[in-house]
Amino acid sequence: MKPVLLHPSYFGPISQWAAIAKADKVIFENEDNYQKQTYRNRMYIYDANGKLTLNIPIKHSAALGLSKKGHQKYQDVQIENDFDWQTQHWRAFKASYQTSPFFEFYEDELYPLYHQKFKFLMDFNYQCMTFVADSLQIDWVYDKTEEFFLNPEDCINLRELVNAKSNQGFINSQYPQVFDLKAGFLPNLCVLDLIFNEGNASLDYLLSQDLKPYFG
Numbered sequence: 001m002k003p004v005l006l007h008p009s010y011f012g013p014i015s016q017w018a019a020i021a022k023a024d025k026v027i028f029e030n031e032d033n034y035q036k037q038t039y040r041n042r043m044y045i046y047d048a049n050g051k052l053t054l055n056i057p058i059k060h061s062a063a064l065g066l067s068k069k070g071h072q073k074y075q076d077v078q079i080e081n082d083f084d085w086q087t088q089h090w091r092a093f094k095a096s097y098q099t100s101p102f103f104e105f106y107e108d109e110l111y112p113l114y115h116q117k118f119k120f121l122m123d124f125n126y127q128c129m130t131f132v133a134d135s136l137q138i139d140w141v142y143d144k145t146e147e148f149f150l151n152p153e154d155c156i157n158l159r160e161l162v163n164a165k166s167n168q169g170f171i172n173s174q175y176p177q178v179f180d181l182k183a184g185f186l187p188n189l190c191v192l193d194l195i196f197n198e199g200n201a202s203l204d205y206l207l208s209q210d211l212k213p214y215f216g
Contacts, residue, residue: 005155007162008125009039015170017191021206031148033071038162043190047096057083077121090114102199
């Protein structure tokens with residue numbers, strides 16, 4: 001199988017991790033321009049009221065002395081740590097998943113990510129994805145791009161999976177969720193929702209997902 005090309009994300013949605021689990025090799029896009037409304041700085045979780053969006057605030061171009069029209073490279077995007085977003089996100093995890101079967105099992109390893117300041121968004125995202133890979137017990141070896149190609153060859157281009165506004169045709173099968181009896185099953189949430197509910201069974205679940213629209 002050709003390598004899979006993806007974006008480093010804020011933990012990443014289930015669709016992205018299903019692709020990673022099935023891939024023989026992963027390449028992360030390091031040379032693209034930052035785009036809003038993507039999983040680069042956004043995740044969706046399941047709380048008592050349904051689907052909840054958690055966003056990492058970033059420093060905008062004007063604050064960095066850049067032109068409003070200028071494109072900022074993803075690797076240069078800085079987190080706006082003047083907002084207490086880490087405390088907010090951590091409290092959201094606790095409120096949403098403290099009664100899930102496996103949250104307590106992963107809590108101690110997750111805790112440091114929300115009590116350490118990161119300057120660059122991409123650096124933080126790589127740490128988040130490493131946490132997921134360790135939790136899934138995946139052999140975490142990957143490459144990073146050194147140049148941007150609009151239509152890359154010799155790889156399966158799945159960079160579109162970073163788009164938070166579309167599932168890109170991906171529909172994952174149901175698994176137990178904390179509030180599913182109240183509001184039903186919510187698909188393609190952040191992979192943490194799967195891990196907190198399924199624990200060690202998460203990798204087998206990801207491997208069972210249908211990615212034929214992408215892998216053929």
